[in-house]
Amino acid sequence: MASIRxxxxxxxxxxxxxxxxxxxxxxxxxxxVVDYADQAGKRRxxxxxxxxxxxxxxxxxxxxxxxxxxxxxxxxxxxxxxxERWISDCEANGLEFGTIKxxxxxxxxHIGPLLGYEKLSSLTTPRIHQFDADLRNKGCSLSMRKKVxxxxxxxxxxxxxxxxxxxxxxxxxxxxSNDRNQSTGPLREGHDYPTRxxxxxxxxxxxxxxRPLLITAxxxxxxxxxxxxxxWQDVDLDAGVIHVRQRADAWRNIGKPKSAxxxxxxxxxxxxxxxxxxxxDSCPAGTHGLVFPxxxxxxxxxxxxxxxxxxxxxxxxxxxxDTGKLDSDGNPIMAAKYGFHxxxxxxxxxxxxxxxxxxKRVQAVMGHSSVTMTFDRYGHLFEDHEGDREAMKxxxxxxxxx
Numbered sequence: 393m394a395s396i397r398x399x400x401x402x403x404x405x406x407x408x409x410x411x412x413x414x415x416x417x418x419x420x421x422x423x424x425v426v427d428y429a430d431q432a433g434k435r436r437x438x439x440x441x442x443x444x445x446x447x448x449x450x451x452x453x454x455x456x457x458x459x460x461x462x463x464x465x466x467x468x469x470x471x472x473x474x475x476e477r478w479i480s481d482c483e484a485n486g487l488e489f490g491t492i493k494x495x496x497x498x499x500x501x502h503i504g505p506l507l508g509y510e511k512l513s514s515l516t517t518p519r520i521h522q523f524d525a526d527l528r529n530k531g532c533s534l535s536m537r538k539k540v541x542x543x544x545x546x547x548x549x550x551x552x553x554x555x556x557x558x559x560x561x562x563x564x565x566x567x568x569s570n571d572r573n574q575s576t577g578p579l580r581e582g583h584d585y586p587t588r589x590x591x592x593x594x595x596x597x598x599x600x601x602x603r604p605l606l607i608t609a610x611x612x613x614x615x616x617x618x619x620x621x622x623x624w625q626d627v628d629l630d631a632g633v634i635h636v637r638q639r640a641d642a643w644r645n646i647g648k649p650k651s652a653x654x655x656x657x658x659x660x661x662x663x664x665x666x667x668x669x670x671x672x673d674s675c676p677a678g679t680h681g682l683v684f685p686x687x688x689x690x691x692x693x694x695x696x697x698x699x700x701x702x703x704x705x706x707x708x709x710x711x712x713x714d715t716g717k718l719d720s721d722g723n724p725i726m727a728a729k730y731g732f733h734x735x736x737x738x739x740x741x742x743x744x745x746x747x748x749x750x751x752k753r754v755q756a757v758m759g760h761s762s763v764t765m766t767f768d769r770y771g772h773l774f775e776d777h778e779g780d781r782e783a784m785k786x787x788x789x790x791x792x793x794x
Contacts, residue, residue, distance in 0.1 A: 394428035394454055396446050399439075426450045431457050452516075456558070471515070471544075472508030474551040475499045481550065490641050495543055502527060502540045503547075512548070512557040520544070520562045538567050578772040585737035586711075586730060593709050602701045604671040605684045608634075609732070611661045613739025613758050615639065616732050618654070620692050621646055622683040629669055632660040636759065644691040646680065654759040694732075703728040737769075744773040 402418045403411040410418050424446040426438040438453070440446040469477075479495055499508070506526045510519075523544070527537045541562065548560040581587050586594065591610060598606045609619060612634060621640035628635070636656050639649055649655050660668075668683070675682075678689025686692045706712060712726040719725055740758055743749045749757070751774060755766040767774075 394426055394450050396424060396426055396443065396450060398443070399423050399425050426453070428454065428457070468511040468513035469551075469556055470508060471510055471512060471547070472499070472504050474512055474556055475503060475508070475547045477554070477556075478547045478550040488641055488647050489643055489645055494539075498540050498543050502530075502532070502536075503544060506530075507544075512551055515548075515557075515561050517561045517565060520565045524565065524567060534567065541565065541567055579737055579741075579769065581741065585734040585741065590711055590729075591738065593711065594705060597709050598701075598705060601671070601675075601684070602705070604667040605697070605701075606705075606735075607667045608664050608684075609735040610738055611664050611742070612658045613736045613743070614658065615650070615736065615759070616694055616697065617641060618649065618759075619684055620682075620694065620697075623681045624672065624675075624683055625681060627668060627683060629660075629665055629672075632665055634658045634660060640691045642694060644693065646691070649759065651759070651761045653755075653761045656756060656759050658757055698732060702730075702732050706730065740766075740770050741773055744770060 400420055400422045402420050405411055412418055424440045424443045426440070426446050428436055428438075428450065430436050438446075476499075479492065479499070482492055482495065507519075507523050520541075524537060524541060527540060532540070545560065545562045545565075548557065548562050551557045552560055579585065582590070594606060595603075595610070605619060608614065609616075614622070614634070614636065617639040618636050621638045622634070622636075623638070626635040626637050634657070636649060636654060636658065638646055639654070640646055671683075676685050676687060676689040678685050680689075680691065682689070682691065684692060686696065706728040707726060711729045713729050715725045715727050717725045736758070740754060743754050743757065751763050751766050751771075754760075754770065755763045758766065760766045760769075
């Protein structure tokens, strides 16, 4: 049970003297106090400025007490304090530098300013929805809002495991995509990834240390970070298999693959085997034993792959798009048609169209965390368009013949 009562007190100065107004009357203040017992039977007090707020809070809190999920405000920490403990735990468990940096950025730029001052015990699901609305009004993209919400949910899950809060009120909050504004449709050959003719042009024109990198990317679908961190000891040319066991992040740090599914074995085509066999003899030696190092045998940066190789390769061979801007001479400024990640889409499309692999097999080789992710990206490529046409003919005949 709980009682709600009005508390009135007189203001006093530093010497404990009652403060009066111009008419000599004591200045009074009032508040509404909820007096209740938590699930452990301990007496608790919670103060509000209005009776309406006190009554509303009492209804919710007493229900939480009955459910055993109530956390008294006096025992609660703020969202920022919980987030800082969570990040410290992440650092202690050796998470990658890039992951830690992202989480600190989300706390500093978004969670802290908009929600960090609030106690965990005061959070509600409607408050989390308001937090998302605040992010949207702040100009955050849909992608950023989803990432920040994911981190907030993880913070609250961590806090719950530490006994800092009894429930995760953000768990059921979902951010819906605006399909009209966000969806660009299925990935398309020639738009999102190179056509077969464009691939042949790239392979023909690539030279030196870049050629084996390009060929391996096209026919394995490995991420750029995985290619940059690939060691010769993980390449079995006799068996025709690459064992993906590590990656290099944006700061040239070697670590584990992106997820558990990232550790995988990828079969190699004859062109990849021949290309790597020829490259191995001239590959710069280094302490990491990398397959695609820089000229000194160290970890190559993604920026160098893009700026020194992949972008020039496309611009020099008319694989470009007009940016709509002009240079100082009034000539159109052209940009490379594809990003390096497009080669990963190329590999997936080849696996599906020419090898006839099942979605589960594609998932395993691509290193997707789930087959759902594979379907979200490449589900349309598994469709049987010829079979659909034949089925529609039968459907039409059934109607017309009748």
